[in-house]
Amino acid sequence: MFSIKKHGNNASNEAQAIIESSHDGVIVVDQESRVTLVNKQAKEILGLPDQVIGTKITEFIPKSDLLRILRTGKKEIGDICTIFNRELIINRLPILEDGKVVGVVSNFKQIDDIQKMEMKIRKNLHQSGLEAKHQLSDIVGNSNVMKECKDLAAKFAKTNATIMIFGRSGTGKELFAQGIHLSSMRKKGPFVAVNCAALPESLLESELFGYEEGTFTGAVKGGKMGLFELAHGGTIFLDEIGEMPIRIQSMLLRVLEEREIRRIGGERVIPVDVRIIVATNRELDQMIQENTFREDLYYRLNILSLELPTLQTRLYDIPELVYSFLDALKEKHSHPVKAFSNEVFSLFYQYNWPGNVRELRNVVERMVILADDETITLKDAKFLTIKIKKHTHEKKKEIEHERTVILSLLKEEEGNKTKVAERxxxxxxxxxxxMRKYNL
Structure with a gap:
């Protein structure tokens, strides 16, 4: 924000000279949205006429975002938008006089292809931005196993130790990571979420550790700060840690040991104060045996561990989850649904939920979208009935196959159960x- 005092025409001339020296486009409007200052770069980027001073910005940009700043008085940094088919990155700051908004200054520049790619990568890589949104108290579930998980997570939050969260897909690993961050002493710092499976090795390395200018073709001018630097003073959440390539695992081990990073192509060592939380749905013990995950890294990461339950082991929580999803869907879809029948809940309890809470949410949303009445009944759940029948059939075949194999091995080993167990x-x-289960 800018605070100003009036000093006459000399100040205006000086201000014009300053903005003309900028490489960015700069435009200033008063409290009536009339242009008071504009430089050559802004005219070229926006296609403004030479005689633009004194005219309202809305004559050239009908839905100008500067009007919002005049109304709210809040600055906006790094906004990306398209104006006249040109993609721009824009900063908008209110101008204050005696505490009142009397205008807005905006500076902007076009985004080149490299910057576009970088911003898309960053958006896909950590969609939650640099801010945690979910408290531990926001996590739905009052079953005993969920209470234990939340209590343990709250204890972990009081420390700075590294945490490893184990859990199958859809069990809420990032929710717990955010909740731990917001319950910690680092809650005012950034929360950076990274999916290690989202990018190939070279891009993951540059995103995590950053790079110096000129390191490779297409590198952003001035280099780029990595996500460990962005997370300084806060928490970095590395999801799908089991997908991290061995070479980058070595680099992560150095961060854990030295609490410092070195940008790609750089010589300067940069200290980082970051709490690391990782998550996986892989069997890391087996990966260590297969030499696809470093044993020394595993023990450095697994100082505190939290294992999240599958939905199948916390069926008690299903009604609470279902109605929490229903409330959330009211904002997304216009629908009449107010309740679910007991028969539908019976189906929920029968299904095995391989996708866990995420799959339950998708199922609820599908039912809500297709429903015609206030109560979801079996007619709205035909697709789930088919899934259950298919799963039951596959399970029966699996049991029959296992029984046949055991029976065959018992005959081959002449009833020697020790040898059968070994095989x-x-x-x-x-x-x-x-054997008791299959009456053998």
């Missing part, structure tokens, strides 16, 4: 349990 890769207790 199945299970212990004798597990084999005995399966």
């Amino acid at each position: 199945l890769g299970v212990d004798r207790t597990t084999l005995w349990r399966k």
Whole structure:
């Protein structure tokens, strides 16, 4: 924000000279949205006539965002928009006189192709931006297993130790990471979420650690700050850590040990104060055996661990989840739905939910979109009934196959259960349990 005092024409001439020296387009409007200052770059970018001073900005840009700043008095930095088929990155700042908004100054420049690509990557890479939105108290679920998870997460939040969150897809790993951040001493700092499976190795490296100018063809002028630097003073959440290439795992290990990074192509060591939370749905123990995940990194990451339950192990939470989704969908869809029948909830309890809470939300949304009445009934849930029947059939085939295999091995090994257990890769207790189950 700018605070100004009136000093006459000399000040206006000086201001005009200053903005003409800028490489960015600059335009200033007064409280009536009339243009008071504009430089050559702004005229060229926006296609404004030479005699633009004194005219309202809306004569050239009918829906100018500067009107919003005049109304709210709030600055806007780094906005991306298209004006006259030109993609611009724009800063808008209110001008204050004695605490009142008397105008707006805006500076902007065109986004070149490299910048466009970078911004798209950043948008896809950490859609949650640099801000956590969900508190631990926002996480729906009052089953015993969920209460234990939230209590443990709250304890973890009081420390600065690295956390590893285990959980299948759709169990809410990022929700817990955000909740831990917002319950910690770092809550006023940034929260940076990164999906390690979203980008190829070279792009993931440059996003995490940044690079210096001239490092490679297409590098942004002046270089680029990495996400570890952006997360300084806050938390970085590395999702799908099991997908991180071995070479970058080595670089991450250095960050954990030294608490510093070095940009690609740079020599300067940059200290970073970052709390690291990682998440995975992979079996990292097995990946260590396969030499696809570093054992030393695993132990540095797994200081505190939190294992999230599948939806199938917390069926008690389904009604609360369903109605929370229903409330959220009211803002997204216009629908008459107010309730779900007991028969539909019975289906929810029967289904195995491989996609967990995320899949439940999608199922609820589909039912709401297709429903004609205030209550969701079995006629709105035919697709789920088909899924359950298919799963039941596949499970039956799986059981029949396992019974046949055990029976065959028992014959081959002449009833030697120790040898059968070894060939199945299970212990004798597990084999005995399966034999009783299949009446063998």
